[in-house]
């Protein structure tokens with residue numbers, strides 16, 4: 001909102017008043033012609049394309065889970081403290097995040113490596 005503009009009206013009412021002002025001052029030939037596109041923008045391709053990029057974290061198989069937990073030093077169920085200090089609610093959630101993704105990347109480094 002510019003200096004000197006009243007703020008007593010709601011935004012949409014102020015916007016409507018500006019639109020009415022512009023419509024009232026449009027010349028008839030401008031109304032017939034419609035929106036004007038500058039020459040340098042004619043034919044400009046504004047289309048976009050998107051490719052799928054699956055970001056789901058793959059769930060490790062039971063054997064992979066046991067292998068990751070073993071690398072984390074969790075060889076028995078009692079070793080899974082589920083303390084949350086790593087930022088995951090459970091040790092298995094942490095192990096799932098450590099599990100390599102198809103591209104060979106891991107979500108996070110292993111705290112217990």
Ligand code: SF4
Pocket residue numbers: 080081082083084085086087088089090091092094111
């Ligand atoms: S993996 Fe995470 S939740 Fe499990 S013991 Fe280590 S810090 Fe705690």
